[in-house]
Amino acid sequence: MILAAGAALTATVASAQNLDAGKPPEKLFADGCSACHRSPRGLAKGRYILTLSWFLQDHYSTGSDTAKALAAYLVSVDTPPPGAATKPGPKSAKSKPRPPKPVQSQ
Secondary structure (H helix, E strand, O other): OHHHHHHHHHHHHHOOOOOOOOOOHHHHHHHHOOOOOOOOOOOOOOOOHHHHHHHHHHHOOOOHHHHHHHHHHHHHOOOOOHHHHOOOOOOOHHHOOOOOOOOOOO
């Protein structure tokens, strides 16, 4: 009888639960990422959602569902670097290449 009661208690204690399940991605970021990252912008760095979720699952999240939700959130707020968004305009006259100077003979 004592053995059966011990087995029943062990079975209920051994079942783990995901504390991040059901949290919105903004809350997941605030709870787990904001200590090192001030903002979620730019963290996806143009990666695909699938590869980003694999990375997050391997290194930072507690499960595949939370990794997928966090990856989708990071991709949705991803912004390109400041210099990449603007295309260079027409070159000004100052930036035209000059022909080489003639070589002087001695």
